[in-house]
Amino acid sequence: MRGPLLILTTLVAVNEAYRALVLFPYPFRSHAILGDSIVNSLAKAGNQVTYITAFPNTKTAPGVRKIDVSSSADIFKDKTRDYLDSCLNKTPLDISFSTFVKLPSEMFLDTIQNKEVQRLINDPNEHFDIVIVEWLLNEQYDLKKLLDNSKDGLIFFSLGSNIKSKYLPDQLKQSLLKMFGGLKQTVLWKFEEDLPGTPPNVHIVQWAPQHSILAHPNCIIFLTHGGLLSTTETIHFGKPIIAVPVFADQFTNARRAVQKGFGIHVDMSYNLADDIKAAVQEMTSNPKYSLRAKELSLIYHDRPVTPDKELMHWIDHVVKTGGAAHLKSPALLVPWYQKLYLDLLAVIAILIYAIIYGIKRVISHFKKNKSKTKRKTQ
Incomplete structure (x- = not known):
């Protein structure tokens, strides 16, 4: 493969199996979950897959060649405290648009300069038919038993893999615990460390299988930061959301959920506990949110083929047409x-x-x- 990796060229090689390069270098676990799914779909279809990832130890289909670029994590400093402080204190965060452009650029440069990636670039025997680039359970816990026994329903609370709940102010954490303890529903909170003083109906996990939780019929509300992947998964499983956005596209996703009728937007503030309690009461007493989520899920699933088959179709189409120039935006x-x-x-x-x-x-x-x-x- 010649030239810079970011100049993507589709080589026309119409075979039953393709050589695919999948590039998901962002050091965020939620992003890697999507990359793993794409890689597994490609590999199970019989394609030869090279996977550039910041999470090389995750389980993928047999035969996938992985290149470890986890060093890119050093570029993204943990700014959770800054984001939370900005929301809670209503102060503008000093992050310019150029910062959001600069950080990914540095990450991709770090990825290209990786020794294994350089070896891939400079090897004349390496070529790929298709290149897919990302465009920007460690704890033993009987979750199934917990969900099965949640007769009044379970509320799943997760701020995603980037925003860490442990950085919430102590006053806010305690007010949330007190509020959650007053609910009749079971609360499952993804929290990055042990949290003492949890009420009997509140359960803490450091990492949770989000798909499995949302798929369970007793999960009635997803209390989320409003990330794109999370909101997409709620539509997939037909669950209403209470969105507490903190930064980036989360605010847009939260507004979209409200506009579509399956979500309630709650601001990150020191009144978060009271606001969430009011949102939970509204959502559990008014069936319109759950019904709308189920309706949108039906629409989402009513498609001629499953997403993995559709992915393989479009990969095949792009390869056969030499880059699908006819599909590019005018x-x-x-x-x-x-x-x-x-x-x-x-x-x-x-x-x-x-x-x-x-x-x-x-x-x-x-x-x-x-x-x-x-x-x-x-």
């Missing part, structure tokens, strides 16, 4: 000055100039006529 061909609306700004500037010029001419003409009239009267 926006890619729009000139840069049109993307920045400079042409529209030019038209507006000309119109404004013409209006101002016209007004000046009218005023000038009016003054001249007035001056002539005065001379005649004199």
